[in-house]
Amino acid sequence: MDLIRMRKVKKTYKNGVTAIYDLDLKIKKGQFVFVIGSTGCGKSTLIKMLYREEKPTSGNIVVGGLNVAKLRNSKVYKLRRKIGVVFQDFKLLNKNTVYENVAFALEVIGEPKNVIHEKVIKSLELVGLKHKANNYPTHLSGGEQQRVAIARAIVNSPKLLICDEPTGNLDPETSMEIMKVLLEINKMGTTIIMVTHDTEIVNKLKKRVILLDSGRIVKDFEEGTYNHESIKNFK
Amino acid sequence: MKALRILSRNIRDSFKGVFRNFSLSLASISCITITLVVVALSIVLSINVNNFTTLVEKDVTIVAFLRSDIKEEEAIEIEEKLKSLDNLEKYTYHSKQEVTDEMKESSETFKSVMDSWSESENPLQPTFEVKVNDIEGIGEVAKSIKNIDGVETVKYGEGMIEQLITVFNTVRKIGYGVVAALILVTAFLITNTIKITIFSRKREIEIMRLVGASNLNIKIPFILEGLLLGVLGSIIPIGVTIYGYNYLYEHFNGQLFSPFIKLVKPNPFSLQVSGLLVIIGMLVGMFGSWRAVRKYLKI
Incomplete structure (x- = not known):
């Protein structure tokens, strides 16, 4: 299809x-x-x-x-x-942590907290950044930032x-x-x-x-x- | 439930927004503070002017002098006719005897002279003192009273009162005009400051759009943030109003220059003005944010 x-x-x-x-x-x-x-x-x-x-x-x-x-x-x-979108310049919110950046996509659509937590962790695991959940994007390498952006793009299972x-x-x-x-x-x-x-x-x-x-x-x-x-x- | 969750997140985000962008928030807050102080001053001033002019107008009385030899029944008839007049607030009747006693009481000299008068020699006239509701119609009321049978003369400070009314009306209109203009200027200033704040967060809005926030979802946190900025910005103006006005009132003992010009009592007046300031702050803050966000949303 x-x-x-x-x-x-x-x-x-x-x-x-x-x-x-x-x-x-x-x-x-x-x-x-x-x-x-x-x-x-x-x-x-x-x-x-x-x-x-x-x-x-x-x-x-x-x-x-x-x-x-x-x-x-x-x-x-x-x-x-x-859908999820990923850009060359990552488009992350530097004032929010990695976790918050990924959670953002679910918060705006009104998912309950426990669902958000579960999905965000799963998504961060997939991109291999679970251990950096509480870091700020500015403390990450370019590749890591892009992985956060990907995690955010797919957290909603698009x-x-x-x-x-x-x-x-x-x-x-x-x-x-x-x-x-x-x-x-x-x-x-x-x-x-x-x-x-x-x-x-x-x-x-x-x-x-x-x-x-x-x-x-x-x-x-x-x-x-x-x-x-x-x-x-x-x- | 879902809407409630989104709303509670929006409230949290609006607080976050204010504190995470503190320098910009501070710019908006100080802008709101300064303009609201000016607004507060002009509101206090114009309400006091209004109060004072109203008090003066309330003091204006029509005095209708009846014929000196008028009889009790005739006076009652006149009273009936008075009652039927429009724009009548209240009236008091002073009989010939009352007027005489009053004068006698006011000075010994009067008393000794007046005591020598016989009843028919007494030239004093019974009077009706009349107050009107609408000061602007005082001339007409006076004219109708004059036309009542048995009323000899009517006095209310003709000429001067009309002038006073014109002056007061002008002063009041200018006062309201100034307040309205100031509020508009405030709205404009605050809108622009908040616009700058939001402009610096264009990226945030872009990302919100990207991850599927609806327009309402994007607007609400910013509008709440504007509201919050408005509330924070009105704190100092409220302090200035409450303490400043109380101090002023105490300092001048409730009157300005002469007992003639009375100040409005600070309680609850200063609280009411404060309430008004918060509301203006909130509305203007919300309006500013709303305008600014709209610019960055494709609606």
Whole structure:
């Protein structure tokens, strides 16, 4: 079954720049998808529309049964509760502890305290940071901060995890650690879409790869068919 | 249950927000404090002016002099006619005898002279003293009384009273205008200060949106925080009002310059003003936060 369906999606920004042209895309439940392409190819716009930070100018986007293209601003939270988002710059609250940062996602939706505690600990365990629950983000390394961000994104057991260059600020070794965590999460059934520049990771993991160029999908490699040489023709 | 949990968290978060961003909170609080002190001063001043003018107006009396040789029955008839007048607060009748006795009592000289008068020689007139509800209609009431049969002359300080009313009305209007303008300025200042506070927490709002907080969920802690800032900011103005006004009242012995200008008693007046200050602080704080958060929410 498709978790994401995009049909004839077009996005033109107010300044007249069109970032996405006539894009069709289907992503099945439980898939792990890389979105790659050079800077300015529309990767960010594409995923921003998925978590409804941007609205498509035309076309249809359905995420987990929700018509995202028609979602009103005041109802965006309904979508956000079903998905998790991870960014390059972590977006943690530095004045709150690791535990509080992760718990935040559950508190805003009104979960009872004991449920929050249980889920937060489970989530921190998964990313291997249970022992740092009472630390503040500023005392953690970049990789650890990103793991906190991932813990926060998945604490709500979302169907979809969107990652916008999660390893962009990290060294290769730490990046692989993050990827291991993400693969673990994917194994548990969460669909993951990851935008990245890191060809090494993409090469290694052999997942589905979508190559964007100038707002269009120029190549969609099924799982295992991607190799780094083949994309050179497009660059 | 769920809503209650969210609300209690919101309250906790609003306290956290105030203390974790203390330097910015302090900026908002001092802004609220300073403006509320000015508001308090102007409220105290304008209410005192209002009180004083009302007292003066209450003192204004119409005196209707009846014919000197009026008979008791005729006086009763006049009284009946008086009763039917609109805008009449109260009246008192002083018979010829009462007026005479009063004068005699007031001085020995009067007494000796007046004692020599026979009944028919007594030129004093029985009077009705009339007070009105609405001072602005005093001229009309006086005119109607004048038209009653048996009333010879009517006095109420014509000319001067009208002027007094005009002056007082102007003073009062200016007072209210100043208070209203100050409250508006306060609202504006506080809104802007809180905007800066919230601007520095744009990231927090962004993250809240990201993890699925509804707009209401985001707004409430900030609005509560504004309310809290308003309450904290009104503490010093309240102190100033209560202690300052009590001190002022004691110092001037309840009157300003002359017994003519009476100050409003500090109890419960200063408490009422304090209550008003808290309410203004809270409302303005909430309004400021609400405006500021709205800016960062896509609604």
